[in-house]
Amino acid sequence: MRSKITVVGAGFVGSTLVQRIAERDYADVVMFDIVPNMPQGKALDMLQAGPVLGYDTLITGTNDYADTADSDVVVITSGFPRKPGMSRDDLLKKNQEIVTQVTEQVVKYSPNAILIMVTNPLDAMAQVALKVSGFPRERVIGMAGVLDTARFRTFIAQELGASVRDVQAYVLGGHGDTMVPLSRLCTVAGVPIAELLPAERIEQIVQRTRDGGAEIVKLLGNGSAYFAPSASVLQMLDSIILDKKMIMPCAIYLQGEYGLNNLFVGVPAKLGAKGLEQVIEVELQEQEKAQLQKSADAVKELVNVLGL
Numbered sequence: 001m002r003s004k005i006t007v008v009g010a011g012f013v014g015s016t017l018v019q020r021i022a023e024r025d026y027a028d029v030v031m032f033d034i035v036p037n038m039p040q041g042k043a044l045d046m047l048q049a050g051p052v053l054g055y056d057t058l059i060t061g062t063n064d065y066a067d068t069a070d071s072d073v074v075v076i077t078s079g080f081p082r083k084p085g086m087s088r089d090d091l092l093k094k095n096q097e098i099v100t101q102v103t104e105q106v107v108k109y110s111p112n113a114i115l116i117m118v119t120n121p122l123d124a125m126a127q128v129a130l131k132v133s134g135f136p137r138e139r140v141i142g143m144a145g146v147l148d149t150a151r152f153r154t155f156i157a158q159e160l161g162a163s164v165r166d167v168q169a170y171v172l173g174g175h176g177d178t179m180v181p182l183s184r185l186c187t188v189a190g191v192p193i194a195e196l197l198p199a200e201r202i203e204q205i206v207q208r209t210r211d212g213g214a215e216i217v218k219l220l221g222n223g224s225a226y227f228a229p230s231a232s233v234l235q236m237l238d239s240i241i242l243d244k245k246m247i248m249p250c251a252i253y254l255q256g257e258y259g260l261n262n263l264f265v266g267v268p269a270k271l272g273a274k275g276l277e278q279v280i281e282v283e284l285q286e287q288e289k290a291q292l293q294k295s296a297d298a299v300k301e302l303v304n305v306l307g308l
C-alpha cells in the first residue's frame with residue numbers, strides 16, 4: 001500500500017510541497033486548508049498534471065480533517081509568513097494559536113503519524129506541536145537546517161564556480177538570526193573551504209546565510225521563500241518514506257545532546273521510517289559550542305514567552 005502524507009496549509013510552501021511529493025510518486029497526498037474550495041482547486045489542478053508528468057499520485061484537497069485520517073506523515077505549514085522588516089519571532093503568538101489548533105485535529109485523526117513542522121518561528125512551533133500532540137520526540141521534527149544549509153551551499157558553490165553537489169556543509173542551531181553555519185566543516189569535494197577562500201569572504205557568506213530568509217522576504221515584498229523550503233521538506237520526506245537513514249540537520253527536541261535539554265534546536269539527525277532515528281553528535285570547538293548555546297538561548301526565550 002502507498003504511504004499517505006498530509007500537508008496542512010495549502011499556501012505557497014504547502015502547495016509547492018504537494019506538487020513536489022506528487023512528482024516523487026511514492027505516496028498519496030492530502031492537502032488541507034481552512035480556506036473553502038482552495039485546496040480542492042489546487043489538488044485538482046495538480047492531479048491533471050499527472051498524465052503529463054507521469055505520476056499516479058492521488059491528490060486530495062480538503063477542508064475536512066477526516067480526510068487526513070491515518071496519515072503516515074503530516075507536514076504542518078499553516079500559519080502566517082513574515083513581511084519585510086519583521087523577524088520570524090514576531091509571528092510567535094499568532095502562529096502558536098494556529099499550530100495548537102491544527103495539531104489537536106491532526107493527532108485526533110492520525111495518532112501514529114510523524115509530524116514535520118514548518119511554521120515559523122520554527123523551533124518554538126515544533127515545541128508547541130510536541131506538547132499538544134503528546135508524541136514522542138522521534139515523531140516531531142522541524143524543518144530548517146536543510147534549508148539553511150542549502151543556502152550556505154548555494155553561496156559557496158556560486159563563489160567558487162563549483163557544483164552544489166560537491167559542497168557539503170552544516171548549519172546548526174535555531175532557525176533565527178543566531179543560527180550557526182559551521183564553516184569549519186564546510187568542504188568542496190572534500191577540501192575545507194578555509195583552504196579555498198579568505199576568512200573574511202567566508203564570514204560574509206556566513207552572514208548572508210543567516211540573513212537568507214530575510215533577503216528573500218525583502219525581495220518578494222509580501223511573503224517568504226517557498227521553493228527551497230518545500231524542496232528541503234521533500235528531502236526529509238524522502239528519507240522517512242523510503243527509510244533511507246539520511247543524515248541532515250533538523251530541529252530536534254534535545255535531551256542532553258550537545259549539553260542542551262528539553263528544547264528544539266537544529267542538529268544533525270538520522271531520519272528513517274520511524275522518524276528521528278539518531279541524533280548525531282559532532283565534536284564542536286569551544287567557539288562553536290558558545291554560538292550554539294547562544295542560538296539555543298534565543299529559542300528558549302520564545303519558549304518561555306509561550307510558557308512551555
Ligand SMILES: NC(=O)c1ccc[n+]([C@@H]2O[C@H](COP(=O)([O-])OP(=O)(O)OC[C@H]3O[C@@H](n4cnc5c(N)ncnc54)[C@H](O)[C@@H]3O)[C@@H](O)[C@H]2O)c1
Nearest residue numbers: 009010011012013033034078079080081118119120143229
Ligand atoms: N521552517 C522554515 O524554514 C520555513 C520556510 C518557509 C516558510 N516557513 C513558514 O511556513 C509558514 C507558511 O508559509 P507560506 O509561505 O506557505 O504562507 P501562506 O500564507 O502562503 O500559506 C499559509 C496557509 O496556511 C493556511 N492556514 C491559516 N490558518 C490555518 C489553519 N488554522 N488551518 C489550516 N490552514 C491554515 C492559510 O489559509 C494559508 O493558505 C509561515 O509561518 C512561514 O514563516 C518556514
Ligand SMILES: O=C(O)C[C@H](O)C(=O)O
Nearest residue numbers: 082088120213214224225
Ligand atoms: O524567512 C522566513 O520568514 C521564511 C523562512 O524561515 C526562510 O528562512 O525562508
